[in-house]
Amino acid sequence: MQPVLEVSIYTLLRMAFIWQLISLFIYLVGTLTIAAFLYDNFKSLIHIIKALLEPYFQPQLPQTLVDKFGKWAVVTGATDGIGKEYARELARQGLNLVLISRTKEKLIAVTNEIESQHKIKTKWIAVDFAKGRDVYEQIEKELAGIDVNILVNNVGRMYDYPDTLEAVPEDLIWDILNINVGAVTMLTRKIVPHMKAARKGAIVNIGSGSELQPMPNMAVYAATKKYVTFFTQALEQELAEFNVTVQLVMPMFVTTKMNEYSDSVMQGGFLIPNPHSFARSAVFMLGKTNTTTGFWTHGLQVSMIDKRLFPITTFSTIDRFLQYFFMKMAPQHLRLLIGHQLTKRLRLEALGQKKLAT
Ligand SMILES: NC(=O)c1ccc[n+]([C@@H]2O[C@H](COP(=O)([O-])OP(=O)(O)OC[C@H]3O[C@@H](n4cnc5c(N)ncnc54)[C@H](OP(=O)(O)O)[C@@H]3O)[C@@H](O)[C@H]2O)c1
Secondary structure: OOOOOOOOHHHHHHHHHHHHHHHHHHHHHHHHHHHHHHHHHHHHHHHHHHHHHHHHHOOOOOOOHHHHHOOEEEEEOOOOHHHHHHHHHHHHOOOEEEEEEOOHHHHHHHHHHHHHHOOOOEEEEEOOHHHHHHHHHHHHHHHOOOOEEEEEEOOOOOOOOOOOHHHOOHHHHHHHHHHHHHHHHHHHHHHHHHHHHHOOOEEEEEOOHHHHOOOOOOHHHHHHHHHHHHHHHHHHHHHHOOOOEEEEEOOOOOOOHHHOOOHHHHOOOOOOOOHHHHHHHHHHHOOOOOEEOOOHHHHHOOOOOOHHHOOOOHHHHOOOOOOHHHHHHOOHHHHHHHHHHHHHHHHHHHHHHHHHHO
């Protein structure tokens, strides 16, 4: 005969009580986690709405970029792509410009074009950020006497196309480290004391959506962009008490020469804007939110997943439904797998294009 298990009423009550405590704990942790996630994801939107409504309730506050931050902006990597369009948009909004880039002829062409269209002052500085610490003394000398109020750290370099670490030339890796990490760090360090003293100013750092997870085949590039994220967010806290705005812009794909290795990306479209539309939208966010993808569909887009890039993979069914928001919900391992599939595809596409070109 089976032994009868006797459980007293007190034991049952104690077990029920413990179970209730565990449930309450799980409930509290779940609620806090969801609240933190929603806050993280929607605080930008809330800040933008607040900034848009502010003029109606507090019309005495400064409204234009010039009123908010001052008259002079410096833009790095300003002769092409996103940087050139940032420069054009800032000029349209009445800012004087210092454009810093590598190629003198392109700098002259861009400054001439902008001056012919807007009543602003311009200056250009030709330096190669890949050279490392040598260039900053020159920049400092050339900026002497200019009160820099907005600094757009835009200059950036990717591999020629996604590839494995050992396939990327060693010199290019040094260039990427010097450009993507060195320029943003050292230029910010030079400009910050003036902004702190003036108790106003804005630093805009162009990161990338590729920092959302480690990116195989773009390992160095994506890691430098993670650096930009942490660097920017740390400075945002450091400089808040000095009334200096520090903004992180994390674009997804934009149709610039950086992506010329891929016809699919360069086709552009709803999720992939051209640099003009992108910069116009990103500049609109300046002074309204400190973290932004810069372009509204990039906020919706899965981290770099696009139907054309995944026509036959297992991800093709989910790419249309996932959004950046949901992407962030996915475990990092899954994001990493998706990122890897994407860069593998892009690599094959780039190799195919190269073969056709030769
Ligand atoms: N395009 C995208 O899909 C995308 C996505 C996410 C993030 N981003 C980020 O956005 C930023 C701008 O990218 P983009 O696509 O507009 O780039 P881009 O079209 O390749 O333009 C790069 C600009 O930087 C200048 N530059 C390059 N190397 C330089 C160096 N060593 N020293 C000085 N200037 C140099 C170039 O000057 P030259 O004209 O002389 O070459 C050009 O003006 C980068 O930080 C990039 O990482 C881009």
